[in-house]
Amino acid sequence: GAGVSQTPSNKVTEKGKYVELRCDPISGHTALYWYRQSLGQGPEFLIYFQGTGAADDSGLPNDRFFAVRPEGSVSTLKIQRTERGDSAVYLCASSLDATSNTEAFFGQGTRLTVV
Amino acid sequence: TQLLEQSPQFLSIQEGENLTVYCNSSSVFSSLQWYRQEPGEGPVLLVTVVTGGEVKKLKRLTFQFGDARKDSSLHITAAQPGDTGLYLCASSAGAGKSTFGDGTTLTVKP
Numbered sequence: 001g002a003g004v005s006q007t008p009s010n011k012v013t014e015k016g017k018y019v020e021l022r023c024d025p026i027s028g029h030t031a032l033y034w035y036r037q038s039l040g041q042g043p044e045f046l047i048y049f050q051g052t053g054a055a056d057d058s059g060l061p062n063d064r065f066f067a068v069r070p071e072g073s074v075s076t077l078k079i080q081r082t083e084r085g086d087s088a089v090y091l092c093a094s095s096l097d098a099t100s101n102t103e104a105f106f107g108q109g110t111r112l113t114v115v
Numbered sequence: 116t117q118l119l120e121q122s123p124q125f126l127s128i129q130e131g132e133n134l135t136v137y138c139n140s141s142s143v144f145s146s147l148q149w150y151r152q153e154p155g156e157g158p159v160l161l162v163t164v165v166t167g168g169e170v171k172k173l174k175r176l177t178f179q180f181g182d183a184r185k186d187s188s189l190h191i192t193a194a195q196p197g198d199t200g201l202y203l204c205a206s207s208a209g210a211g212k213s214t215f216g217d218g219t220t221l222t223v224k225p
Contacts, residue, residue, distance in 0.1 A: 004157070033212060042119075042203050042215030043158065056212060091157050104213070106157025 025094030138204030
């Protein structure tokens, strides 16, 4: 596709369940980022990949959160034992590379609601 | 982690008015980006400023980077309803990842 694609666009899950959020980056982009945006706040960095490897996962809040990018393209953010506080919009972005001033393109996000 | 403060948090104006929103930090920015985000969408990059004192224009939008690279402003001339959205500033936190402010929510009424 032309842009970053995230699925699903909305996800409602019960507390304690496991969820997977998918990101399909722009073709050829080696860097991929996950951010989380809570209501009334700016995006908060979670993790970024350069190719297949997680280059920086310092933003993951705890060990219930995990992300993979096995073939260096599509990425999946996995959340175990979801809590109500995990409710937010999860944004994915990709860029040609990970140098500081390379433009990152964002997807439309997945709105996760934990009830 | 660099903290970015944006003001005002909310701004509601009439079509045709001018406005300025601000982004400030206690530490120096290596570079600063301005984004606009519409409801249900991801942020879209408007501009990147790098040099202290730099001014960039994008149609009716003027971006200014402070001489000391600790602050930036976004001025919109003759605002239109299509300018409505969340304006976010962000700084590079290294290797492509960014730290975002909490944004200014702008509403332009027709």
